[in-house]
Amino acid sequence: MNVRPERLDAAIAFAEELAEAARSVTRHYFRTPVAVDSKADESPVTVADRETEARLRELIARQFPDHGVIGEEHGSERPDAEFVWVLDPIDGTKAFITGNPLFGTLIALTRAGRSVLGVIDMPILGERWIGAEGRATELVDTAGRREVRSRTCPTLDAAVLQTTHPEMFAGQDAERFARLSRQVRMTRFGGDCFSYAQLAGGFIDLVVEAGLQPYDFMALLPVIEGSGGRATDWNGQALTLESGGHMLAAGDPALIAATSRYLKSS
Structure with a gap:
Protein backbone atom coordinates (compact mmCIF):
# COMPACT_ATOMS: atom_id res chain seq x y z
CA MET A 1 0.00 0.00 0.00
CA VAL A 148 -1.37 19.34 14.24
CA ARG A 149 -2.33 16.67 16.75
CA SER A 150 -5.61 15.39 18.06
CA ARG A 151 -6.01 15.32 21.83
CA THR A 152 -6.04 12.56 24.41
CA CYS A 153 -9.50 11.64 25.69
CA PRO A 154 -9.73 7.99 26.72
CA THR A 155 -13.25 8.05 28.23
CA LEU A 156 -16.63 8.93 26.78
CA ASP A 157 -17.74 10.97 29.76
CA ALA A 158 -15.00 13.51 28.98
CA ALA A 159 -15.59 13.60 25.22
CA VAL A 160 -17.06 16.31 23.00
CA LEU A 161 -19.17 14.73 20.26
CA GLN A 162 -20.09 16.52 17.03
CA THR A 163 -22.22 15.77 13.98
CA THR A 164 -23.49 17.91 11.14
CA HIS A 165 -27.22 17.61 11.82
CA PRO A 166 -29.48 15.28 13.82
CA GLU A 167 -31.63 14.70 10.73
CA MET A 168 -28.91 12.54 9.19
CA PHE A 169 -29.96 9.80 11.62
CA ALA A 170 -33.21 7.85 11.15
CA GLY A 171 -34.79 4.87 12.85
CA GLN A 172 -32.33 2.73 14.77
CA ASP A 173 -29.47 5.04 13.76
CA ALA A 174 -31.20 7.88 15.60
CA GLU A 175 -31.69 5.68 18.65
CA ARG A 176 -28.04 4.62 18.66
CA PHE A 177 -26.80 8.18 18.27
CA ALA A 178 -29.06 9.37 21.09
CA ARG A 179 -27.76 6.56 23.30
CA LEU A 180 -24.18 7.61 22.59
CA SER A 181 -24.99 11.29 23.11
CA ARG A 182 -26.15 10.55 26.64
CA GLN A 183 -22.71 9.15 27.48
CA VAL A 184 -20.55 12.12 26.45
CA ARG A 185 -19.76 15.43 28.12
CA MET A 186 -21.15 17.58 25.31
CA THR A 187 -22.84 17.15 21.91
CA ARG A 188 -22.54 19.82 19.23
CA PHE A 189 -24.12 20.15 15.77
CA GLY A 190 -22.92 21.72 12.53
CA GLY A 191 -19.66 21.89 10.66
CA ASP A 192 -19.78 19.36 7.80
CA CYS A 193 -16.13 18.51 6.96
CA PHE A 194 -14.87 21.22 9.31
CA SER A 195 -15.82 18.98 12.25
CA TYR A 196 -13.08 16.57 11.23
CA ALA A 197 -10.56 19.38 11.02
CA GLN A 198 -11.58 20.41 14.54
CA LEU A 199 -10.99 16.83 15.66
CA ALA A 200 -7.56 16.68 13.98
CA GLY A 201 -6.64 19.96 15.62
CA GLY A 202 -7.49 18.72 19.12
CA PHE A 203 -10.65 20.77 19.77
CA ILE A 204 -13.27 18.01 19.80
CA ASP A 205 -13.04 14.26 20.39
CA LEU A 206 -15.67 12.42 18.35
CA VAL A 207 -17.51 12.88 15.06
CA VAL A 208 -20.30 10.42 14.23
CA GLU A 209 -22.25 10.61 10.97
CA ALA A 210 -24.43 8.48 8.68
CA GLY A 211 -25.60 8.54 5.09
CA LEU A 212 -22.17 9.46 3.74
CA GLN A 213 -20.73 8.61 0.32
CA PRO A 214 -17.04 7.85 -0.42
CA TYR A 215 -16.52 11.42 -1.65
CA ASP A 216 -17.71 12.60 1.78
CA PHE A 217 -15.15 10.64 3.80
CA MET A 218 -12.15 9.37 1.81
CA ALA A 219 -10.25 12.68 2.11
CA LEU A 220 -10.90 12.80 5.84
CA LEU A 221 -9.16 9.53 6.68
CA PRO A 222 -5.48 10.52 6.19
CA VAL A 223 -6.12 13.85 7.94
CA ILE A 224 -7.57 12.12 11.00
CA GLU A 225 -5.01 9.32 11.12
CA GLY A 226 -2.05 11.64 10.54
CA SER A 227 -3.10 13.70 13.54
CA GLY A 228 -3.08 10.64 15.81
CA GLY A 229 -6.77 9.83 15.55
CA ARG A 230 -8.64 6.97 13.97
CA ALA A 231 -11.69 6.66 11.71
CA THR A 232 -13.84 3.56 11.16
CA ASP A 233 -17.39 2.59 10.38
CA TRP A 234 -19.84 2.20 13.27
CA ASN A 235 -18.72 -1.39 13.77
CA GLY A 236 -15.09 -0.38 14.13
CA GLN A 237 -14.09 -1.62 10.67
CA ALA A 238 -11.75 0.19 8.27
CA LEU A 239 -13.31 2.56 5.74
CA THR A 240 -12.69 2.04 2.02
CA LEU A 241 -14.35 3.00 -1.25
CA GLU A 242 -16.65 0.02 -0.71
CA SER A 243 -17.77 1.02 2.80
CA GLY A 244 -21.28 2.07 3.72
CA GLY A 245 -22.14 5.55 4.90
CA HIS A 246 -21.68 5.21 8.67
CA MET A 247 -18.56 6.96 9.99
CA LEU A 248 -17.00 7.18 13.43
CA ALA A 249 -13.95 9.40 13.97
CA ALA A 250 -12.08 9.67 17.26
CA GLY A 251 -9.20 11.94 18.12
CA ASP A 252 -8.06 9.35 20.68
CA PRO A 253 -8.13 5.82 19.18
CA ALA A 254 -8.91 4.49 22.65
CA LEU A 255 -12.45 5.88 22.21
CA ILE A 256 -13.27 3.76 19.16
CA ALA A 257 -14.19 0.54 20.95
CA ALA A 258 -16.25 2.29 23.65
CA THR A 259 -18.09 4.42 21.10
CA SER A 260 -18.72 1.52 18.73
CA ARG A 261 -20.50 -0.41 21.48
CA TYR A 262 -23.30 2.18 21.37
CA LEU A 263 -23.41 2.41 17.57
CA LYS A 264 -22.77 -0.99 16.07
CA SER A 265 -25.58 -2.90 14.41
CA SER A 266 -24.84 -6.25 16.01
Missing part, protein backbone atom coordinates in the same frame (compact mmCIF):
# COMPACT_ATOMS: atom_id res chain seq x y z
CA ASN A 2 2.97 2.33 0.51
CA VAL A 3 3.60 5.01 -2.09
CA ARG A 4 7.22 6.02 -2.71
CA PRO A 5 8.08 9.25 -0.84
CA GLU A 6 8.97 11.21 -3.96
CA ARG A 7 5.76 10.13 -5.65
CA LEU A 8 3.75 11.08 -2.58
CA ASP A 9 5.49 14.48 -2.47
CA ALA A 10 4.42 15.13 -6.05
CA ALA A 11 0.85 14.04 -5.29
CA ILE A 12 0.66 16.36 -2.27
CA ALA A 13 1.93 19.32 -4.28
CA PHE A 14 -0.62 18.59 -7.00
CA ALA A 15 -3.45 18.18 -4.46
CA GLU A 16 -2.63 21.65 -3.17
CA GLU A 17 -2.83 22.98 -6.73
CA LEU A 18 -6.27 21.41 -6.97
CA ALA A 19 -7.31 23.03 -3.69
CA GLU A 20 -6.18 26.44 -4.94
CA ALA A 21 -8.14 25.96 -8.16
CA ALA A 22 -11.23 25.01 -6.18
CA ARG A 23 -10.86 28.10 -3.98
CA SER A 24 -10.88 30.40 -6.98
CA VAL A 25 -14.23 29.02 -8.12
CA THR A 26 -16.01 28.72 -4.78
CA ARG A 27 -14.88 32.15 -3.59
CA HIS A 28 -16.15 33.66 -6.84
CA TYR A 29 -19.66 32.32 -6.22
CA PHE A 30 -19.84 32.58 -2.42
CA ARG A 31 -22.57 34.93 -1.16
CA THR A 32 -23.81 35.62 -4.66
CA PRO A 33 -27.36 34.90 -5.89
CA VAL A 34 -26.64 31.50 -7.46
CA ALA A 35 -29.52 29.28 -8.53
CA VAL A 36 -30.03 26.22 -6.36
CA ASP A 37 -31.19 22.97 -7.96
CA SER A 38 -32.27 19.74 -6.26
CA LYS A 39 -30.64 16.41 -7.10
CA ALA A 40 -32.47 13.08 -7.14
CA ASP A 41 -31.94 12.68 -3.40
CA GLU A 42 -33.30 16.21 -2.88
CA SER A 43 -29.92 17.54 -1.75
CA PRO A 44 -29.04 20.99 -3.13
CA VAL A 45 -26.50 21.65 -5.87
CA THR A 46 -25.29 24.85 -7.54
CA VAL A 47 -23.21 25.95 -10.48
CA ALA A 48 -20.34 26.37 -8.01
CA ASP A 49 -20.41 22.64 -7.15
CA ARG A 50 -20.47 21.58 -10.78
CA GLU A 51 -17.94 24.10 -12.05
CA THR A 52 -15.48 23.38 -9.24
CA GLU A 53 -15.51 19.66 -9.88
CA ALA A 54 -15.24 20.12 -13.64
CA ARG A 55 -12.15 22.29 -13.14
CA LEU A 56 -10.51 19.71 -10.86
CA ARG A 57 -11.21 16.90 -13.31
CA GLU A 58 -9.68 18.94 -16.11
CA LEU A 59 -6.47 19.43 -14.12
CA ILE A 60 -6.26 15.76 -13.11
CA ALA A 61 -6.75 14.59 -16.70
CA ARG A 62 -3.95 16.87 -17.82
CA GLN A 63 -1.49 15.88 -15.08
CA PHE A 64 -2.37 12.21 -14.50
CA PRO A 65 -4.30 10.91 -17.52
CA ASP A 66 -4.09 7.30 -16.30
CA HIS A 67 -5.67 8.07 -12.92
CA GLY A 68 -9.33 7.51 -12.15
CA VAL A 69 -11.76 10.06 -10.73
CA ILE A 70 -14.84 9.67 -8.56
CA GLY A 71 -16.77 12.87 -7.90
CA GLU A 72 -20.05 13.87 -6.35
CA GLU A 73 -21.31 15.88 -9.30
CA HIS A 74 -19.93 14.23 -12.44
CA GLY A 75 -19.73 10.53 -11.61
CA SER A 76 -16.86 8.08 -12.10
CA GLU A 77 -14.12 7.74 -14.69
CA ARG A 78 -11.74 4.76 -14.57
CA PRO A 79 -12.74 3.83 -10.99
CA ASP A 80 -10.72 0.61 -11.32
CA ALA A 81 -7.43 2.44 -11.97
CA GLU A 82 -4.55 1.89 -9.53
CA PHE A 83 -4.81 5.52 -8.37
CA VAL A 84 -8.20 7.21 -8.11
CA TRP A 85 -8.94 10.79 -7.06
CA VAL A 86 -12.11 11.20 -5.00
CA LEU A 87 -13.63 14.69 -5.04
CA ASP A 88 -16.31 16.57 -3.17
CA PRO A 89 -16.17 20.09 -4.65
CA ILE A 90 -18.33 21.65 -1.92
CA ASP A 91 -18.84 19.61 1.20
CA GLY A 92 -21.55 21.59 2.95
CA THR A 93 -23.58 22.97 0.06
CA LYS A 94 -26.35 23.94 2.49
CA ALA A 95 -23.81 26.06 4.37
CA PHE A 96 -22.55 27.54 1.09
CA ILE A 97 -25.99 28.60 -0.15
CA THR A 98 -26.87 30.19 3.21
CA GLY A 99 -23.70 32.30 3.34
CA ASN A 100 -22.07 30.17 6.04
CA PRO A 101 -18.26 29.94 5.58
CA LEU A 102 -18.01 26.45 7.10
CA PHE A 103 -18.02 24.54 3.83
CA GLY A 104 -14.99 22.89 2.31
CA THR A 105 -13.51 21.10 -0.65
CA LEU A 106 -12.46 17.48 -0.11
CA ILE A 107 -9.72 15.94 -2.25
CA ALA A 108 -8.49 12.37 -1.78
CA LEU A 109 -6.08 10.14 -3.64
CA THR A 110 -6.74 6.44 -3.21
CA ARG A 111 -4.77 3.36 -4.13
CA ALA A 112 -6.49 -0.02 -4.25
CA GLY A 113 -9.53 1.50 -2.57
CA ARG A 114 -7.73 3.04 0.41
CA SER A 115 -6.83 6.68 0.95
CA VAL A 116 -3.14 7.58 0.76
CA LEU A 117 -3.67 11.35 0.67
CA GLY A 118 -6.42 13.65 1.86
CA VAL A 119 -7.04 17.40 1.84
CA ILE A 120 -9.71 19.37 3.71
CA ASP A 121 -9.67 22.88 2.28
CA MET A 122 -11.77 25.66 3.81
CA PRO A 123 -11.70 28.35 1.11
CA ILE A 124 -13.34 31.18 3.04
CA LEU A 125 -11.45 30.52 6.28
CA GLY A 126 -8.17 30.23 4.35
CA GLU A 127 -7.29 27.00 6.17
CA ARG A 128 -6.13 23.71 4.71
CA TRP A 129 -5.48 20.36 6.40
CA ILE A 130 -3.27 17.86 4.58
CA GLY A 131 -2.90 14.23 5.60
CA ALA A 132 -0.80 11.62 3.80
CA GLU A 133 0.18 8.02 4.33
CA GLY A 134 2.86 7.68 7.01
CA ARG A 135 3.08 11.43 7.67
CA ALA A 136 1.87 13.87 10.30
CA THR A 137 -1.14 15.99 9.39
CA GLU A 138 -0.34 19.59 8.56
CA LEU A 139 -2.40 22.77 8.79
CA VAL A 140 -1.62 25.46 6.25
CA ASP A 141 -2.99 28.95 6.94
CA THR A 142 -1.86 32.57 7.10
CA ALA A 143 0.48 31.68 9.96
CA GLY A 144 2.38 29.20 7.80
CA ARG A 145 2.59 25.42 7.82
CA ARG A 146 2.66 23.31 10.97
CA GLU A 147 1.83 19.86 12.26
Whole structure:
Protein backbone atom coordinates (compact mmCIF):
# COMPACT_ATOMS: atom_id res chain seq x y z
CA MET A 1 0.00 0.00 0.00
CA ASN A 2 2.97 2.33 0.51
CA VAL A 3 3.60 5.01 -2.09
CA ARG A 4 7.22 6.02 -2.71
CA PRO A 5 8.08 9.25 -0.84
CA GLU A 6 8.97 11.21 -3.96
CA ARG A 7 5.76 10.13 -5.65
CA LEU A 8 3.75 11.08 -2.58
CA ASP A 9 5.49 14.48 -2.47
CA ALA A 10 4.42 15.13 -6.05
CA ALA A 11 0.85 14.04 -5.29
CA ILE A 12 0.66 16.36 -2.27
CA ALA A 13 1.93 19.32 -4.28
CA PHE A 14 -0.62 18.59 -7.00
CA ALA A 15 -3.45 18.18 -4.46
CA GLU A 16 -2.63 21.65 -3.17
CA GLU A 17 -2.83 22.98 -6.73
CA LEU A 18 -6.27 21.41 -6.97
CA ALA A 19 -7.31 23.03 -3.69
CA GLU A 20 -6.18 26.44 -4.94
CA ALA A 21 -8.14 25.96 -8.16
CA ALA A 22 -11.23 25.01 -6.18
CA ARG A 23 -10.86 28.10 -3.98
CA SER A 24 -10.88 30.40 -6.98
CA VAL A 25 -14.23 29.02 -8.12
CA THR A 26 -16.01 28.72 -4.78
CA ARG A 27 -14.88 32.15 -3.59
CA HIS A 28 -16.15 33.66 -6.84
CA TYR A 29 -19.66 32.32 -6.22
CA PHE A 30 -19.84 32.58 -2.42
CA ARG A 31 -22.57 34.93 -1.16
CA THR A 32 -23.81 35.62 -4.66
CA PRO A 33 -27.36 34.90 -5.89
CA VAL A 34 -26.64 31.50 -7.46
CA ALA A 35 -29.52 29.28 -8.53
CA VAL A 36 -30.03 26.22 -6.36
CA ASP A 37 -31.19 22.97 -7.96
CA SER A 38 -32.27 19.74 -6.26
CA LYS A 39 -30.64 16.41 -7.10
CA ALA A 40 -32.47 13.08 -7.14
CA ASP A 41 -31.94 12.68 -3.40
CA GLU A 42 -33.30 16.21 -2.88
CA SER A 43 -29.92 17.54 -1.75
CA PRO A 44 -29.04 20.99 -3.13
CA VAL A 45 -26.50 21.65 -5.87
CA THR A 46 -25.29 24.85 -7.54
CA VAL A 47 -23.21 25.95 -10.48
CA ALA A 48 -20.34 26.37 -8.01
CA ASP A 49 -20.41 22.64 -7.15
CA ARG A 50 -20.47 21.58 -10.78
CA GLU A 51 -17.94 24.10 -12.05
CA THR A 52 -15.48 23.38 -9.24
CA GLU A 53 -15.51 19.66 -9.88
CA ALA A 54 -15.24 20.12 -13.64
CA ARG A 55 -12.15 22.29 -13.14
CA LEU A 56 -10.51 19.71 -10.86
CA ARG A 57 -11.21 16.90 -13.31
CA GLU A 58 -9.68 18.94 -16.11
CA LEU A 59 -6.47 19.43 -14.12
CA ILE A 60 -6.26 15.76 -13.11
CA ALA A 61 -6.75 14.59 -16.70
CA ARG A 62 -3.95 16.87 -17.82
CA GLN A 63 -1.49 15.88 -15.08
CA PHE A 64 -2.37 12.21 -14.50
CA PRO A 65 -4.30 10.91 -17.52
CA ASP A 66 -4.09 7.30 -16.30
CA HIS A 67 -5.67 8.07 -12.92
CA GLY A 68 -9.33 7.51 -12.15
CA VAL A 69 -11.76 10.06 -10.73
CA ILE A 70 -14.84 9.67 -8.56
CA GLY A 71 -16.77 12.87 -7.90
CA GLU A 72 -20.05 13.87 -6.35
CA GLU A 73 -21.31 15.88 -9.30
CA HIS A 74 -19.93 14.23 -12.44
CA GLY A 75 -19.73 10.53 -11.61
CA SER A 76 -16.86 8.08 -12.10
CA GLU A 77 -14.12 7.74 -14.69
CA ARG A 78 -11.74 4.76 -14.57
CA PRO A 79 -12.74 3.83 -10.99
CA ASP A 80 -10.72 0.61 -11.32
CA ALA A 81 -7.43 2.44 -11.97
CA GLU A 82 -4.55 1.89 -9.53
CA PHE A 83 -4.81 5.52 -8.37
CA VAL A 84 -8.20 7.21 -8.11
CA TRP A 85 -8.94 10.79 -7.06
CA VAL A 86 -12.11 11.20 -5.00
CA LEU A 87 -13.63 14.69 -5.04
CA ASP A 88 -16.31 16.57 -3.17
CA PRO A 89 -16.17 20.09 -4.65
CA ILE A 90 -18.33 21.65 -1.92
CA ASP A 91 -18.84 19.61 1.20
CA GLY A 92 -21.55 21.59 2.95
CA THR A 93 -23.58 22.97 0.06
CA LYS A 94 -26.35 23.94 2.49
CA ALA A 95 -23.81 26.06 4.37
CA PHE A 96 -22.55 27.54 1.09
CA ILE A 97 -25.99 28.60 -0.15
CA THR A 98 -26.87 30.19 3.21
CA GLY A 99 -23.70 32.30 3.34
CA ASN A 100 -22.07 30.17 6.04
CA PRO A 101 -18.26 29.94 5.58
CA LEU A 102 -18.01 26.45 7.10
CA PHE A 103 -18.02 24.54 3.83
CA GLY A 104 -14.99 22.89 2.31
CA THR A 105 -13.51 21.10 -0.65
CA LEU A 106 -12.46 17.48 -0.11
CA ILE A 107 -9.72 15.94 -2.25
CA ALA A 108 -8.49 12.37 -1.78
CA LEU A 109 -6.08 10.14 -3.64
CA THR A 110 -6.74 6.44 -3.21
CA ARG A 111 -4.77 3.36 -4.13
CA ALA A 112 -6.49 -0.02 -4.25
CA GLY A 113 -9.53 1.50 -2.57
CA ARG A 114 -7.73 3.04 0.41
CA SER A 115 -6.83 6.68 0.95
CA VAL A 116 -3.14 7.58 0.76
CA LEU A 117 -3.67 11.35 0.67
CA GLY A 118 -6.42 13.65 1.86
CA VAL A 119 -7.04 17.40 1.84
CA ILE A 120 -9.71 19.37 3.71
CA ASP A 121 -9.67 22.88 2.28
CA MET A 122 -11.77 25.66 3.81
CA PRO A 123 -11.70 28.35 1.11
CA ILE A 124 -13.34 31.18 3.04
CA LEU A 125 -11.45 30.52 6.28
CA GLY A 126 -8.17 30.23 4.35
CA GLU A 127 -7.29 27.00 6.17
CA ARG A 128 -6.13 23.71 4.71
CA TRP A 129 -5.48 20.36 6.40
CA ILE A 130 -3.27 17.86 4.58
CA GLY A 131 -2.90 14.23 5.60
CA ALA A 132 -0.80 11.62 3.80
CA GLU A 133 0.18 8.02 4.33
CA GLY A 134 2.86 7.68 7.01
CA ARG A 135 3.08 11.43 7.67
CA ALA A 136 1.87 13.87 10.30
CA THR A 137 -1.14 15.99 9.39
CA GLU A 138 -0.34 19.59 8.56
CA LEU A 139 -2.40 22.77 8.79
CA VAL A 140 -1.62 25.46 6.25
CA ASP A 141 -2.99 28.95 6.94
CA THR A 142 -1.86 32.57 7.10
CA ALA A 143 0.48 31.68 9.96
CA GLY A 144 2.38 29.20 7.80
CA ARG A 145 2.59 25.42 7.82
CA ARG A 146 2.66 23.31 10.97
CA GLU A 147 1.83 19.86 12.26
CA VAL A 148 -1.37 19.34 14.24
CA ARG A 149 -2.33 16.67 16.75
CA SER A 150 -5.61 15.39 18.06
CA ARG A 151 -6.01 15.32 21.83
CA THR A 152 -6.04 12.56 24.41
CA CYS A 153 -9.50 11.64 25.69
CA PRO A 154 -9.73 7.99 26.72
CA THR A 155 -13.25 8.05 28.23
CA LEU A 156 -16.63 8.93 26.78
CA ASP A 157 -17.74 10.97 29.76
CA ALA A 158 -15.00 13.51 28.98
CA ALA A 159 -15.59 13.60 25.22
CA VAL A 160 -17.06 16.31 23.00
CA LEU A 161 -19.17 14.73 20.26
CA GLN A 162 -20.09 16.52 17.03
CA THR A 163 -22.22 15.77 13.98
CA THR A 164 -23.49 17.91 11.14
CA HIS A 165 -27.22 17.61 11.82
CA PRO A 166 -29.48 15.28 13.82
CA GLU A 167 -31.63 14.70 10.73
CA MET A 168 -28.91 12.54 9.19
CA PHE A 169 -29.96 9.80 11.62
CA ALA A 170 -33.21 7.85 11.15
CA GLY A 171 -34.79 4.87 12.85
CA GLN A 172 -32.33 2.73 14.77
CA ASP A 173 -29.47 5.04 13.76
CA ALA A 174 -31.20 7.88 15.60
CA GLU A 175 -31.69 5.68 18.65
CA ARG A 176 -28.04 4.62 18.66
CA PHE A 177 -26.80 8.18 18.27
CA ALA A 178 -29.06 9.37 21.09
CA ARG A 179 -27.76 6.56 23.30
CA LEU A 180 -24.18 7.61 22.59
CA SER A 181 -24.99 11.29 23.11
CA ARG A 182 -26.15 10.55 26.64
CA GLN A 183 -22.71 9.15 27.48
CA VAL A 184 -20.55 12.12 26.45
CA ARG A 185 -19.76 15.43 28.12
CA MET A 186 -21.15 17.58 25.31
CA THR A 187 -22.84 17.15 21.91
CA ARG A 188 -22.54 19.82 19.23
CA PHE A 189 -24.12 20.15 15.77
CA GLY A 190 -22.92 21.72 12.53
CA GLY A 191 -19.66 21.89 10.66
CA ASP A 192 -19.78 19.36 7.80
CA CYS A 193 -16.13 18.51 6.96
CA PHE A 194 -14.87 21.22 9.31
CA SER A 195 -15.82 18.98 12.25
CA TYR A 196 -13.08 16.57 11.23
CA ALA A 197 -10.56 19.38 11.02
CA GLN A 198 -11.58 20.41 14.54
CA LEU A 199 -10.99 16.83 15.66
CA ALA A 200 -7.56 16.68 13.98
CA GLY A 201 -6.64 19.96 15.62
CA GLY A 202 -7.49 18.72 19.12
CA PHE A 203 -10.65 20.77 19.77
CA ILE A 204 -13.27 18.01 19.80
CA ASP A 205 -13.04 14.26 20.39
CA LEU A 206 -15.67 12.42 18.35
CA VAL A 207 -17.51 12.88 15.06
CA VAL A 208 -20.30 10.42 14.23
CA GLU A 209 -22.25 10.61 10.97
CA ALA A 210 -24.43 8.48 8.68
CA GLY A 211 -25.60 8.54 5.09
CA LEU A 212 -22.17 9.46 3.74
CA GLN A 213 -20.73 8.61 0.32
CA PRO A 214 -17.04 7.85 -0.42
CA TYR A 215 -16.52 11.42 -1.65
CA ASP A 216 -17.71 12.60 1.78
CA PHE A 217 -15.15 10.64 3.80
CA MET A 218 -12.15 9.37 1.81
CA ALA A 219 -10.25 12.68 2.11
CA LEU A 220 -10.90 12.80 5.84
CA LEU A 221 -9.16 9.53 6.68
CA PRO A 222 -5.48 10.52 6.19
CA VAL A 223 -6.12 13.85 7.94
CA ILE A 224 -7.57 12.12 11.00
CA GLU A 225 -5.01 9.32 11.12
CA GLY A 226 -2.05 11.64 10.54
CA SER A 227 -3.10 13.70 13.54
CA GLY A 228 -3.08 10.64 15.81
CA GLY A 229 -6.77 9.83 15.55
CA ARG A 230 -8.64 6.97 13.97
CA ALA A 231 -11.69 6.66 11.71
CA THR A 232 -13.84 3.56 11.16
CA ASP A 233 -17.39 2.59 10.38
CA TRP A 234 -19.84 2.20 13.27
CA ASN A 235 -18.72 -1.39 13.77
CA GLY A 236 -15.09 -0.38 14.13
CA GLN A 237 -14.09 -1.62 10.67
CA ALA A 238 -11.75 0.19 8.27
CA LEU A 239 -13.31 2.56 5.74
CA THR A 240 -12.69 2.04 2.02
CA LEU A 241 -14.35 3.00 -1.25
CA GLU A 242 -16.65 0.02 -0.71
CA SER A 243 -17.77 1.02 2.80
CA GLY A 244 -21.28 2.07 3.72
CA GLY A 245 -22.14 5.55 4.90
CA HIS A 246 -21.68 5.21 8.67
CA MET A 247 -18.56 6.96 9.99
CA LEU A 248 -17.00 7.18 13.43
CA ALA A 249 -13.95 9.40 13.97
CA ALA A 250 -12.08 9.67 17.26
CA GLY A 251 -9.20 11.94 18.12
CA ASP A 252 -8.06 9.35 20.68
CA PRO A 253 -8.13 5.82 19.18
CA ALA A 254 -8.91 4.49 22.65
CA LEU A 255 -12.45 5.88 22.21
CA ILE A 256 -13.27 3.76 19.16
CA ALA A 257 -14.19 0.54 20.95
CA ALA A 258 -16.25 2.29 23.65
CA THR A 259 -18.09 4.42 21.10
CA SER A 260 -18.72 1.52 18.73
CA ARG A 261 -20.50 -0.41 21.48
CA TYR A 262 -23.30 2.18 21.37
CA LEU A 263 -23.41 2.41 17.57
CA LYS A 264 -22.77 -0.99 16.07
CA SER A 265 -25.58 -2.90 14.41
CA SER A 266 -24.84 -6.25 16.01
